[in-house]
Amino acid sequence: MSEPLLRVQGLQVEFKLPRGVLRAVDGASFEVQPGEALGIVGESGSGKTMTLRALVGLLPRTARITAGTVEIDGVDMTGAGKERRRELRGRTVSMIFQEPMTALNPVMRVGRQIAESPIVRLGLSRRAAHARALELMRLVGISDPTRRAEAYPHELSGGMRQRVMIAIALSADPKLILCDEPTTALDVTIQDQILKLLGTLQRELGVSLVFVSHDLAVIAQTCSRVAVMYAGQVVETGTVEAVFREPRHPYTLGLLRSVPDFDVVRERLASIPGSPPDLASLPAGCRFHPRCPFVQADCRSGAIPLIELGGDRATRCTYHERCAEDVRLEPVIAGV
Amino acid sequence: MSETLLEIEGLYVHYELRGGLARRARGVGPEVLRAVDGVDLTIARGETLGLVGESGCGKSTLGRAIVGLEPPTAGALRYEGEALTARRERAQRRRIQMVFQDPYSSLNPRMTVRQALAELLRAHRMVPKEAIEARCRELLDLVGLGSRALDAHPRQFSGGQRQRVAIARALALEPELLIADEPVSALDVSVQATVLNLLDELREKLGLTVLLIAHNMAVVRHVSDRVAVMYLGRIVETAATDELFTNPRHPYTKGLLTAVPRLVPGRASESTGVVGDPPSPVDPPSGCHFHPRCPIAQEPLCSAEDPALATGSSGPAHVAACHFAWREPPEAHTPEVLQEAT
Numbered sequence: 221m222s223e224p225l226l227r228v229q230g231l232q233v234e235f236k237l238p239r240g241v242l243r244a245v246d247g248a249s250f251e252v253q254p255g256e257a258l259g260i261v262g263e264s265g266s267g268k269t270m271t272l273r274a275l276v277g278l279l280p281r282t283a284r285i286t287a288g289t290v291e292i293d294g295v296d297m298t299g300a301g302k303e304r305r306r307e308l309r310g311r312t313v314s315m316i317f318q319e320p321m322t323a324l325n326p327v328m329r330v331g332r333q334i335a336e337s338p339i340v341r342l343g344l345s346r347r348a349a350h351a352r353a354l355e356l357m358r359l360v361g362i363s364d365p366t367r368r369a370e371a372y373p374h375e376l377s378g379g380m381r382q383r384v385m386i387a388i389a390l391s392a393d394p395k396l397i398l399c400d401e402p403t404t405a406l407d408v409t410i411q412d413q414i415l416k417l418l419g420t421l422q423r424e425l426g427v428s429l430v431f432v433s434h435d436l437a438v439i440a441q442t443c444s445r446v447a448v449m450y451a452g453q454v455v456e457t458g459t460v461e462a463v464f465r466e467p468r469h470p471y472t473l474g475l476l477r478s479v480p481d482f483d484v485v486r487e488r489l490a491s492i493p494g495s496p497p498d499l500a501s502l503p504a505g506c507r508f509h510p511r512c513p514f515v516q517a518d519c520r521s522g523a524i525p526l527i528e529l530g531g532d533r534a535t536r537c538t539y540h541e542r543c544a545e546d547v548r549l550e551p552v553i554a555g556v
Numbered sequence: 557m558s559e560t561l562l563e564i565e566g567l568y569v570h571y572e573l574r575g576g577l578a579r580r581a582r583g584v585g586p587e588v589l590r591a592v593d594g595v596d597l598t599i600a601r602g603e604t605l606g607l608v609g610e611s612g613c614g615k616s617t618l619g620r621a622i623v624g625l626e627p628p629t630a631g632a633l634r635y636e637g638e639a640l641t642a643r644r645e646r647a648q649r650r651r652i653q654m655v656f657q658d659p660y661s662s663l664n665p666r667m668t669v670r671q672a673l674a675e676l677l678r679a680h681r682m683v684p685k686e687a688i689e690a691r692c693r694e695l696l697d698l699v700g701l702g703s704r705a706l707d708a709h710p711r712q713f714s715g716g717q718r719q720r721v722a723i724a725r726a727l728a729l730e731p732e733l734l735i736a737d738e739p740v741s742a743l744d745v746s747v748q749a750t751v752l753n754l755l756d757e758l759r760e761k762l763g764l765t766v767l768l769i770a771h772n773m774a775v776v777r778h779v780s781d782r783v784a785v786m787y788l789g790r791i792v793e794t795a796a797t798d799e800l801f802t803n804p805r806h807p808y809t810k811g812l813l814t815a816v817p818r819l820v821p822g823r824a825s826e827s828t829g830v831v832g833d834p835p836s837p838v839d840p841p842s843g844c845h846f847h848p849r850c851p852i853a854q855e856p857l858c859s860a861e862d863p864a865l866a867t868g869s870s871g872p873a874h875v876a877a878c879h880f881a882w883r884e885p886p887e888a889h890t891p892e893v894l895q896e897a898t
Contacts, residue, residue: 263744264714363894377833407610408771409830412815416828434745437774437817441824461821478749480778481819488756489749489778495716496744553820 223294225396225428226252226275231288233267233274242499244270244283246452249526252445254395257422257429259443259460261436261475263496266449268432272398275430276313277305293395310341314389318401320381324373330384331357331369337391356387361417379410386417396428403438415442436479440464445532448472451497451507454526458533466547468529468540470512476552484553506537514542561601561733561765562622567592567631569617573838590837591617593789595631596865599733604759604766606780606797608773608812610834614789615769616657619735622767623654635733650680653731657738659718663710669696669721670706676728695724698758700750716743720751730762737769752779773816777801782873785809788837788845791865793881795874805868805876807885808846832893844878848892852885 233245245267252258262268273279275290277297290297293312297305309315317323325333334356335349344352350369357365360383373381382402389397399418403411419442422429433439439446439460446463448456448471456469467473477490494511497503503510509519516539526534537543569592591614599605609615620626622633627642634640640648656662664672673692677683683691693703699720710718719742726734736755740748756779758764770776776783777797784794785808793806804810808830815829832849835841841848847858857879865875868882880886 263746379833407834408773408817409610409812409815410833411817412829413831415817435817436745437819440819440821441817464819464821475745476819478746479819480749480752480772480774482774482777482816483818483820483823485777489753491749491753492746495714495747 224251225254227291229289232286233270234286235283248454250447252428255426257443259439259446260432261439262449267452268449272432310392313396314394315398316385316389316402320385334387341392360387399431455536468535468543469537471508473543514539559601560598562599563634564597565632567595568629570629590789603781606776606783607769609786613786615786619769650729652733653726654735655726655739659722699724733765735767793876805881806878807850851888
């Protein structure tokens with residue numbers, strides 16, 4: 221395998237709160253190869269967004285990276301100074317946010333917003349940058365770019381705004397694009413358009429994607445590998461094909477069995493009892509054990525390590541064989 | 557089919573937009589937003605009817621009009637054969653309840669859960685005074701919140717828990733028809749299932765009829781007996797759930813189904829489901845509202861004539877409003893919205 225574009229090792233993010241320290245991300249490790257799309261899936265509070273933001277140093281004021289390393293294209297982001305990080309943020313890596321309306325400048329025409337990065341980072345002239353903006357708008361499927369470049373964000377539809385965001389993200393030729401729930405605020409028809417656009421860009425431009433979503437189906441559609449997060453930890457990693465068909469962590473298994481699916485109509489949806497734990501008072505041992513159907517005595521104490529399963533797979537469950545057995549008895553996504 | 561509970565006939569909800577005075581002075585009248593633009597629909601007792609469509613298609617407005625929150629511009633609503641007007645008796649209001657999309661704005665931030673539920677139970681005289689406390693606990697139990705939640709304020713809950721409080725509140729009045737407007741889209745994936753199963757259970761236990769307004773086709777497929785597809789203020793297709801998902805007749809329904817992200821890796825279709833953005837309901841396209849985005853639209857027919865809902869080879873329960881719903885469809889071409897681009 222070639223040198224990974226992104227390598228995250230033992231990433232730890234903590235919030236300083238008046239009542240103590242909250243560990244939002246606890247020892248996350250994963251890699252992204254050039255041209256690959258990695259999905260990070262989890263529920264709210266799982267730490268998926270904080271992980272993504274930590275990669276580029278865009279954490280809230282009260283949060284800090286307290287351990288671990290983030291290497292992007294061979295450069296250590298955690299050790300790099302502010303200036304160097306800012307430079308990397310524009311050139312090597314860029315980000316697409318969930319709500320384009322809050323990420324775009326409301327009082328600047330979108331054409332100029334797209335042209336900004338080519339001027340600042342690539343040193344293009346105004347005229348050349350404007351031409352590049354129009355070209356990018358065409359690339360992301362905005363029809364009539366000459367006219368649309370003169371529009372303000374509020375004059376565009378949600379889908380168009382997200383296309384503008386993508387054009388901005390692409391404007392300085394990044395190698396890695398971080399996507400934070402980019403389609404969650406969109407209609408299913410527009411989501412489909414944006415997901416297909418991202419897929420095309422990934423294939424044709426060879427950019428890598430890290431795609432954060434709570435929607436398993438969106439991950440299945442866009443990514444080749446996946447990391448499942450729960451209560452601040454990565455609990456399972458592997459290819460989408462392997463993890464979705466044969467999950468080896470009871471949380472992944474529970475999630476897959478509980479989502480209504482288009483292709484598999486179940487009599488009744490399974491559900492995971494309880495709700496995700498409060499990060500301020502995490503259960504001892506495996507963080508999932510209070511909700512786990514396979515829980516054993518030794519799950520209730522001690523840290524559970526990430527166990528390598530071979531074939532690029534890992535799980536944070538001592539009894540992952542139970543999952544395998546359960547899937548053998550009743551396939552997760554049967555017959556399709 | 558079983559007994560009709562609610563009948564919607566030729567329902568219109570139009571809003572006059574601002575700037576009406578200037579336009580009236582020029583003799584053209586105010587701009588009108590056609591949120592609901594001629595809907596005919598029936599809901600049978602005990603069924604779950606899924607209502608799907610893009611945002612802005614009028615599905616929430618239709619739900620609000622049924623509950624009585626939006627006065628219709630024209631048309632009729634009949635509940636068990638009796639006309640429902642915008643002004644309703646307390647007893648009539650009790651029978652149709654709604655769960656809203658946004659649990660943040662639909663709960664009073666100053667009231668504890670106990671106060672919110674007790675107020676309703678008292679005002680509608682649902683249970684004797686001494687049973688109110690027990691009923692509150694029971695309701696919270698029903699929606700998967702412990703009775704510890706009784707003394708909490710809405711801000712102390714997560715978005716998901718808050719939505720469950722909102723559902724408990726709607727159920728407090730033991731309604732017959734529950735309008736659930738995107739009830740699970742704010743919930744975490746692992747708790748969505750609980751709420752969907754809950755809706756199913758309640759329907760069985762209480763004989764509830766449910767109108768489920770949703771954009772998630774997988775959710776609708778799982779929960780509904782029948783599905784109605786809405787586009788720009790109109791119903792374009794209605795059928796039994798399995799029939800609609802396996803044999804969609806309207807090109808919009810087909811596109812919508814193609815657009816759904818699939819859990820099974822490699823199942824996603826290569827082609828785009830529906831191209832372009834939905835047009836503005838202030839200035840809907842002529843003829844068939846869908847024709848500018850439609851891959852099989854034929855000129856001049858589709859931009860001139862508005863197709864009515866019609867039955868075909870699939871029996872009386874499956875209706876679709878497309879000129880080509882029930883005959884050999886013409887060859888697919890680039891839709892009008894994309895043609896303009898080149």
